Amino acid sequence: MEQAMLKDIIDRYEAAHFLVNRRLNAMFRELMPEDLTVDQLSTLRYLQLHNRSTSSELADIFCVGKSSITAIVTRLFDKNLIQRLPDEKDRRVIYLALTEEGRQICDHMNDKIDVLLAKYIEPFSEQEAIGFIETFEKLAKGMMQS
Amino acid sequence: MEQAMLKDIIDRYEAAHFLVNRRLNAMFRELMPEDLTVDQLSTLRYLQLHNRSTSSELADIFCVGKSSITAIVTRLFDKNLIQRLPDEKDRRVIYLALTEEGRQICDHMNDKIDVLLAKYIEPFSEQEAIGFIETFEKLAKGMMQS
DNA sequence: ATCAAATAGTTCGATAGTAGAACTATATCA
DNA sequence: TGATATAGTTCTACTATCGAACTATTTGAT
Structure with a gap:
């Protein structure tokens, strides 16, 4: 692809990305029940698809530090939406899983x-x-690798 | 489009969207200079493209309340990256514009x-x-209208 | 012309998400 | 066995956000 065309595509991608992101986030926020944030729901939804994940895995997937995950997980735990299940073999590891209530909220929000x-x-x-x-999936895949 | 196909597309869109979002945001964060956040840069970049915008316009575009804009604008003002230019006609209105320093940082980050x-x-x-x-632009346009 | 309603922006208090450093506990491996 | 790596938490500080209350100004209906 020639430079001018690439630059045009990048500009348009950025503009559309920004707009869709901001709008979608706002619309999600409006859908949320009183006491749940969009990021908290994202966490629940990830756990619904990937049961018995860990804090470290969430930190990788969400691209944030582990201390951020501890914070969000603690809030969900306090709301009784997720469980902490210690690994029997490796006692450093704590698996995370939805509670029944967490699963119900997830289903409803889905x-x-x-x-x-x-x-x-x-x-x-x-x-x-x-x-x-x-194409979107190819783009995502490209970003996964680097 | 039939239901099953639509559902499949939605699931895949959500997954790719989440992944691209999180990864891009993390990569942007790494590019940022010491004392600037991604949201602050977004604000600068919007002002670079739409000079003499206002807080109300930014609140609309960014899909947040006006008080959020006041907060972010104040931080950029304190860093001497944007100016506040009162409208001569309507004294409620304050136009926002990049300073020379703001423009330079914007160019560099672009x-x-x-x-x-x-x-x-x-x-x-x-x-x-x-x-x-x-297609992405059509999607963005659809979200603008509702 | 006046006054109620709308609009633009700010302030304040509260909360969530985030980073990063210091920390505990456990596991791995040389 | 002892150094190093890993999993997770705690703590402090900061940004972004909301929403309600507020000031200043403009608009519009009568």
Whole structure:
């Protein structure tokens, strides 16, 4: 790709990324129940998909320090939404898992989020949506590796 | 689009969005000079593109309350990166603009960010990149309207 | 022309997320 | 066995955010 075109694509990507990010975050915030934040829900949702994760894994995935994870996990633990399950073999390790209440909130929020996102994705043709998501996934993969 | 396909697209979109977001944010954080945050730079960059904006406009664009903007603007003002220019006609209004120092930091960071993003976008063919960005912009536009 | 309502921006108090350093406890390995 | 690495927590400090209360100004309805 030539320089001028690449620069154009980058500028447009940044603008769209910023806009979608800010808008989506605000819309998610509005969906949230009283006592839960967007980041807290992200944590619950990750644990729903990856049961018995650990603080270290969350820190890697969320790209933050372990002390940030301790803070967020403690808040969710205090709300009785996640459990801390010590590993029997390696006593340094503490697995994290949803409680029944955490699972229910997750399920409920998943439905709400699906409805919200469907509104924006539905207008696209199947072909366009698939093409888009495939490129998006390649981009994500590229960022995973470095 | 049929339901099962839509649901699949939504799940994949969410996963890629989360990953790209978190990774990009972390990479931006690493690029930042000592005394500047990612959100502060976003504000500077918006002002570079939209000179003489106002707090209310920033609050709309960033999807946050006006008091959040006051906080961030005050920090940038204290660092001498932006100016506050009262409107002559309507004395409630205060226009915001970069200082010379703010402009320089912006230019410098724009270059760094372009290099970073180029690394991830370069691998795509021109055709794929354009198709992707066009759909992304449509998505952004859809979110602007509601 | 006046006064109520709207608008622009700030202040204040509270909370969440984050970094980074210091710390504890445990495991690994040379 | 002892040094080093790893998992997680605690603590302090800071930024971003909300929402309510506030000031100053403008707009608009009567």
